[in-house]
Amino acid sequence: MAVEAPPDGSEEEFKRETWTNKLDFLLACIGFSVGLGNVWRFPYLCYKNGGGAFLLPYFICVAIGGIPLFFLEVTAGQFMGKGGLKTWNLVPLFQGIGITTCIIMFLVNCYYNVILCWAFYYMFNSFQAELPWSYCGHEWNTIWCNDDFKSNVTVNDTAAKYNLTIYENSTYKFSDPVTEFWEYKTLAISDGIDDVGVIKWDLALCLLFAWIVVYACICKGIKSSGKVMYVTATSPYIFMLILLIRNSLLDGAYEGVLFYLTPDMERLGDIQVWVDAGTQIFFSYSISLGSLTALGSYNKFNHNSYRDAILFSIANSGTSFFAGFIVFTILGYMSVTQGIPIKDVAESGPGLAFIAYPKAVAQMPISPLWSILFFLMLILLGLDSQFVGVEGVVTAIVDQYPSYLRVGYRKELFILCICISNFFIGLSMVTNGGMYVFQLFDYYASSRVVLLVAFFELIAIGWFYGVNRFYDNIEMMLGRRIMPYMKICWVALSPLFCIIVFILSTINYSELTYERPSTIYKYPNWAVGVGWAMACSSIVFIPIAAIYKFVKYGFTLQVIFVFSIVFKWTRCHSIGKIFTEDCDNVINIFCHFRD
Numbered sequence: 036m037a038v039e040a041p042p043d044g045s046e047e048e049f050k051r052e053t054w055t056n057k058l059d060f061l062l063a064c065i066g067f068s069v070g071l072g073n074v075w076r077f078p079y080l081c082y083k084n085g086g087g088a089f090l091l092p093y094f095i096c097v098a099i100g101g102i103p104l105f106f107l108e109v110t111a112g113q114f115m116g117k118g119g120l121k122t123w124n125l126v127p128l129f130q131g132i133g134i135t136t137c138i139i140m141f142l143v144n145c146y147y148n149v150i151l152c153w154a155f156y157y158m159f160n161s162f163q164a165e166l167p168w169s170y171c172g173h174e175w176n177t178i179w180c181n182d183d184f185k186s187n188v189t190v191n192d193t194a195a196k197y198n199l200t201i202y203e204n205s206t207y208k209f210s211d212p213v214t215e216f217w218e219y220k221t222l223a224i225s226d227g228i229d230d231v232g233v234i235k236w237d238l239a240l241c242l243l244f245a246w247i248v249v250y251a252c253i254c255k256g257i258k259s260s261g262k263v264m265y266v267t268a269t270s271p272y273i274f275m276l277i278l279l280i281r282n283s284l285l286d287g288a289y290e291g292v293l294f295y296l297t298p299d300m301e302r303l304g305d306i307q308v309w310v311d312a313g314t315q316i317f318f319s320y321s322i323s324l325g326s327l328t329a330l331g332s333y334n335k336f337n338h339n340s341y342r343d344a345i346l347f348s349i350a351n352s353g354t355s356f357f358a359g360f361i362v363f364t365i366l367g368y369m370s371v372t373q374g375i376p377i378k379d380v381a382e383s384g385p386g387l388a389f390i391a392y393p394k395a396v397a398q399m400p401i402s403p404l405w406s407i408l409f410f411l412m413l414i415l416l417g418l419d420s421q422f423v424g425v426e427g428v429v430t431a432i433v434d435q436y437p438s439y440l441r442v443g444y445r446k447e448l449f450i451l452c453i454c455i456s457n458f459f460i461g462l463s464m465v466t467n468g469g470m471y472v473f474q475l476f477d478y479y480a481s482s483r484v485v486l487l488v489a490f491f492e493l494i495a496i497g498w499f500y501g502v503n504r505f506y507d508n509i510e511m512m513l514g515r516r517i518m519p520y521m522k523i524c525w526v527a528l529s530p531l532f533c534i535i536v537f538i539l540s541t542i543n544y545s546e547l548t549y550e551r552p553s554t555i556y557k558y559p560n561w562a563v564g565v566g567w568a569m570a571c572s573s574i575v576f577i578p579i580a581a582i583y584k585f586v587k588y589g590f591t592l593q594v595i596f597v598f599s600i601v602f603k604w605t606r607c608h609s610i611g612k613i614f615t616e617d618c619d620n621v622i623n624i625f626c627h628f629r630d
Contacts, residue, residue, distance in 0.1 A: 051116070051434075052257050055337050059261040059487030061343050062329050064109070064420030066268035068321040068347070071150060074382030074416060075387040075490045076318060080311050080358035082378075091355075092303065092312035097352055100532045101316040103524035104489055105327060106344040107496060111497045112331030113340055114508050122328045124517065129495035131580030135488055136325030137431040138573035140478035142322065143462040146473050150248065151417045152242040152375070152465065154391060156221060156411035156509025159241070161403050168216035175219040179269070182212045213394040221389070225467040226564050228475070232467025239465050243342045245421075246458045252449050253429070260422055272354075274412035275361055278365035281365035281405065291367020294377045295359050306539055313536035314482075318353055321420075323485035334436070337512055352363055359522045362387065365395045372398055388413060388553070414547040429453060471549060471556070478547045480568035484574050488538035490530055491577055497525040500532055 054060045073253055081089045115122045120133035160167055167173065171180035184250040218224050227231045252263045302308050319624040321327060331340060369391065370377040380391060396406045430451050440446050464473045496505050502522050510516050544565050558566075573611075 043423065048318045050537040052435075053333050054261060054338075057338065059257070059264065060330060060338065060340075061346060062264040062268040062335055063257075063261065063333075063419075064105075064343065064347050065350050066264045066326070067272075067326055067330065067423035069268075069351055070416050070419070070420035071295070071388070071413065071570065072315075072318045073351070073355040074358045074362070074413070075385075076562060077315060077355035078362040079293065079387065080315055081359055082363070084305070084308040084311055085299035086294070087137060087296045087298035088300050088302055090306060091311065092309045093315065095346060096309075096312045096316045098314065099524055100489075101320045101322070101352075102344055102576060103521055103529045104319055105323045105347060106341065106490070106521060107492065107525060108322065109328040109331035109334075109340045109344065110505075110509060110512070111340060111581070112328030113334040113336070113521035116332055116336070116435045118332045118427065119325060119434055121431075121493070122332065122436045123324065126500045128499060128581050128584060129577065130584075131577035132488060132491055132495065133431060134576040134580065135323070135484075135573045136323060136328075137428055138576070139484060139488070140324045140424055140427050140571065141457075142476060142573070144421065144428065144457050146464060146476040147417070147424065148245050148421050148457065148481070149242060149461050149464045149469075149473055150385070151245040151414055152238055152461075153221065153385070154242045154410045154413045154417065155245055155388065157393065158414065159408055163403060164545065166393070166397050166402050166406055167220075167394055167424040168213045169402065171212050171215075173212075173216075173220070176215050177210065177211060177219070179210055179585045180215050181210070204303060210552065211394065213397060216393075217389050218552065222470050223467050224470055225562050228471035228558065229461070230468050230473075233463060235469075238469075239462060240303060242461055242465055243458065246454050246461075248556060248613065249422045249425060250451060250454045252418070252427050254427075254450055256446065257426070260426060263422075264419055267281035269414050270617075271412050271415045274408050274415070275357065277408060278362065278405070278412065279357075279361050282361060285364065285368035285399075287367035287369075288364035289362035289367070289370035290370065292360060294367065295363035307543060310536055310539045310543060313532065314486075315355075317485050317489070319355055320348075324424070324481070325431060326423050326429065329427040329430035330379055330423065337514065339513060341509070341517055342445070362392075365392060368398075369395045387564065408421050410598060424457050424460060425450070425453060425457070435535060447548060469556070471562075474547065474549050475558070475562060475566050476569070479570045480573075482570075483537060483540050483544075484570050486533050486540070487574055488577075490533040493525055493530045493533065497530070502526050522588055525598065590627060 056062075062307065067361070081087075081093075084092075111125060112118055112122050115125055117124070117131075120130050123130045123133045133188055144301055170182045223232070223235055251259075252267075253260045279342045288472075317323065333338060366380050369380045373380065392409060393406065396402050396409060399405055429446075432447065433446055440449050463469060464476070466472075502525050505525075506516070506522060547566060549558070
């Protein structure tokens with residue numbers, strides 16, 4: 036592990052690590068961004084929005100939004116050599132972006148590890164001769180559980196068996212053992228968020244185990260997590276390939292792939308298709324969460340992040356596309372075995388990972404083996420996303436207070452405190468009403484907000500700091516001038532992309548509901564209010580930080596000038612060569628304003 040001396044030579048910022056080699060950074064970015072959303076969200080959106088036709092708007096959004104924003108965040112962190120607020124010393128007027136991204140990432144960390152908790156729970160339950168969700172008859176199953184989808188069992192048969200009275204105006208519906216295992220055994224779900232119930236201690240122990248694994252991976256910072264990435268970022272592809280080969284041999288696999296890829300060009304005229312493509316970029320590329328700037332800050336100053344941005348986009352989008360074949364080969368198989376259309380078995384999100392896929396695996400020969408491989412793949416996909424997310428929060432705060440937190444074992448203890456706080460917040464999501472809390476976090480904490488954050492990042496760099504000046508910074512790092520395409524995106528195309536997708540997604544906004552297999556739950560008004568408060572709790576710091584600067588120093592052209600173009604002056608003078616004139620002109624003013 037290399038250690039980089041601080042640019043200004045100050046003793047309080049010593050021992051800040053850098054990546055040992057160039058591959059560490061790329062694997063960290065791939066591991067962080069290539070996660071569960073690539074497996075359970077992209078394939079569903081592709082099928083929902085016209086199959087192969089969806090790839091056109093998707094790759095357009097990659098070109099004008101994904102790659103430019105990824106490169107901007109990574110380069111800003113690399114140039115400043117700091118994460119969080121310190122990154123945005125580049126444009127002091129927009130330092131609130133650092134606070135906003137740190138809060139968003141903290142909230143995401145709280146609920147993301149709950150998914151790993153569920154995956155661990157399912158994997159542990161797969162170490163049996165027969166999967167517990169493959170048949171009825173358990174204590175958690177209801178009388179309406181039916182494990183034979185092609186049987187001719189009727190409601191009257193079940194009523195006669197259990198001596199029940201059937202009422203004409205009532206609706207009776209069979210459920211399968213996979214759904215009942217998820218709802219009644221794993222979640223023990225209540226009727227709503229008003230009924231939180233008690234903590235499910237089996238899930239709580241899985242959540243604790245998940246956080247212990249995360250802490251073990253990141254307790255030594257990138258010295259430990261950088262090495263773990265070689266396993267967690269690469270091994271999922273081995274499991275994905277194994278599962279794809281197995282799935283391809285199943286009946287109905289070919290029909291599933293055709294359903295996935297057959298283009299419906301008429302859907303391109305639907306605005307929602309373009310909104311889904313744009314929002315998927317933010318989900319899969321992990322933009323506006325602060326962790327990319329943190330990862331970039333550990334690069335050596337002359338690292339070629341421009342090359343990595345291209346390689347990252349190929350790996351990320353390629354993984355999403357590849358995952359679609361894994362998902363739809365199994366959905367095609369389910370369609371054949373259950374005798375229902377593929378569109379009726381296609382699901383997204385937790386429904387795909389914990390209902391649809393386990394249902395298919397339960398019908399395979401040697402089902403425990405394939406179940407273990409599938410959930411191990413999910414764990415590895417999600418694990419590196421989780422610990423890089425925690426690293427992003429830790430880096431932001433440690434870089435803000437290096438003299439306190441980079442001494443002795445204080446950083447390790449601070450990471451432990453972060454993990455413990457996330458764990459206790461996550462306990463609310465492993466109660467009987469925990470799924471409703473989880474959906475609330477997932478829907479409001481980082482959905483539309485990241486679009487606004489990305490817009491402000493682009494305005495800050497492209498218009499206030501100056502895109503030409505930032506290009507000079509990049510030339511300073513890379514030793515050459517890159518093509519002007521990024522400049523065009525940062526100034527015009529990417530801001531338009533962010534604000535248009537934000538407006539369209541706002542127009543199409545609908546209040547949160549949770550679709551259970553048996554019913555659709557509508558959240559009460561107070562819960563929706565909590566969700567919006569959660570969303571505003573992060574984004575509000577961007578205007579607050581700007582207003583604070585003006586209140587403290589006055590609203591004058593001189594102050595605006597200083598807060599708009601001055602990057603950290605010590606970094607400038609330690610590197611020298613470029614921007615000497617800018618530094619000399621404003622250094623005396625900036626020394627007065629610098630916090």
